[in-house]
Amino acid sequence: MAARIEHLVTSGTFSLDGGTWEVDNNVWIVGDDEEAVVIDAAHDADAILVALGGRRLRAVLCTHAHDDHIDAAPALASRTGAMIHLHPDDLPLWKLTYPGSPPDRELTDGQVLTIAGTDLTVLHTPGHAPGAVCFHAPDLGVVFSGDTLFQGGPGATGRSFSDFPTIVESIRKRLLTLPPQTKVLTGHGDPTTIGDEAPHLEEWIARGH
Structure with missing residues (x-):
């Protein structure tokens, strides 16, 4: 059975830089009836x-490794035996939440992870966070963008470990080069497509989004 996406x-x-905000997060499950991976284990391991x-x-x-994207990861891993995968450039953020308990595996740019016969290619897209990555599943026509790209523009870059010019370059070079019909499944909010977002790149730069 082919892999499917559940949400x-x-x-x-x-919480970061002394502030705390209420958030809703998208959790994505990719797999078939036998096996799956979870992208961004946020808030609720039981759910x-x-x-x-x-x-x-x-x-x-x-x-x-912002805490809202990883706060259910250790509990989920311990209850299932699954390994936690994170890009090493985000270890400083990870350690803010879990000092002394590193993730299990490193993600690398260009790495291909296969689940239920479907490949997920790791795209390192720093800017929102140093080790931010997206997962491109060409067979499914989607990219899981985390907080790098949203409907309407780049992810936030106003807090520690983030940088606006870096996220714009990540989006320009790593995401907007994907097929325009590619669906963008985001870390928060509604999905979009590469084709819908690509024409607005210069607007984002002009307003320093």
Whole structure:
């Protein structure tokens, strides 16, 4: 059976630089009836386990290490035996939440992870966070963008470890080069497509989004 994408929204908080905000996060599950991976284990390990429905969890994949994207990852991993995967450039952010408990595996640019016969290619897209990555699944026609690209523009770059020119270059070189029909499944909010976002790049730069 071909891989499919499932989606749930979990709610909690995001804390950084002394502030805390209420947030809703998208959690993405990619797999078939037997096995799956979770992209961004946010807030609620119990809800994610229910959505998995007893399937073997092969990996917990982190688009980046802001606490709202990883706060359910260790609990989910410990209850399933799955390994947590994170790009090493985000270890400083990870350590803010889990000092002394590093993730299990490193993600690298260009790495291909295969689940249920479907390839997910790791795209390193720094800017929102140093080790931010997206996962491109060409067979499914989607890219999981984390907080790098949203409907309407780049992810936020106003806090520690982030940089606006860097995120713009990541989007320009790594995402806007994907086929225009590619669906962008984001870390928060509604999906978009590469074709819908590409024409607005210069607007984002002009307004320093």
